[in-house]
Amino acid sequence: MARKMCPVCKKVVEEKVVKDGDVISKVCPECGYVFISYQKGKGVLVLNNVKLSESRTV
Numbered sequence: 001m002a003r004k005m006c007p008v009c010k011k012v013v014e015e016k017v018v019k020d021g022d023v024i025s026k027v028c029p030e031c032g033y034v035f036i037s038y039q040k041g042k043g044v045l046v047l048n049n050v051k052l053s054e055s056r057t058v
């Protein structure tokens, strides 16, 4: 486990690791802020609470 600064809570929290199938997310245990979420074989899905796939508009 790692400690991270949550920009929403404004304090250092112990990041919670959530596994959903082959998707692994590291979230704030207090507010649910997503530090990072990644899927095996696909790479990073969410970084700093921003969905990367949605931000890519080609």
Ligand SMILES: [Zn+2]
Pocket: 006, 007, 008, 009, 010, 013, 028, 029, 030, 031, 032, 033
């Ligand atoms: Zn938080």
